[in-house]
Amino acid sequence: xxxxxxxxxxxxxxxxxxxxxxxxxxxxxxxxxxxxxxxxxxxxxxxxxxxxxxxxxxxxxxxxxxxxxxxxxxxxxxxxxxxxxxxxxxxxxxxxxxxxxxxxxxxxxxxxxxxxxxxxxx
Numbered sequence: 001x002x003x004x005x006x007x008x009x010x011x012x013x014x015x016x017x018x019x020x021x022x023x024x025x026x027x028x029x030x031x032x033x034x035x036x037x038x039x040x041x042x043x044x045x046x047x048x049x050x051x052x053x054x055x056x057x058x059x060x061x062x063x064x065x066x067x068x069x070x071x072x073x074x075x076x077x078x079x080x081x082x083x084x085x086x087x088x089x090x091x092x093x094x095x096x097x098x099x100x101x102x103x104x105x106x107x108x109x110x111x112x113x114x115x116x117x118x119x120x121x122x
Contacts, residue, residue: 046117
């Protein structure tokens with residue numbers, strides 16, 4: 001039961017953080033761009049990779065904290081559904097190049113961050 005509570009609280013804090021990033025980035029970028037989603041997803045990948053490295057080889061006493069950070073917070077902070085919707089909107093508006101770049105850059109940056117952060121610690 002405690003593990004479920006850890007996920008629940010982590011997810012809520014992750015979602016609130018994503019909302020904060022969205023509001024903060026709107027102060028700097030006034031166009032309808034997927035920048036805030038990119039920032040949230042990139043930061044979430046970094047946090048997830050650091051957490052995986054940290055928890056590797058640790059005892060099972062950290063299960064709730066691991067679930068709080070990786071499943072809860074990172075799950076709430078990253079947002080594949082918003083990424084997909086924003087990309088769809090770009091395509092619908094005829095912004096094919098920006099949509100394609102959004103897909104390529106987001107996936108490459110996210111996967112590369114996790115790969116390099118975890119690989120260098122293994």
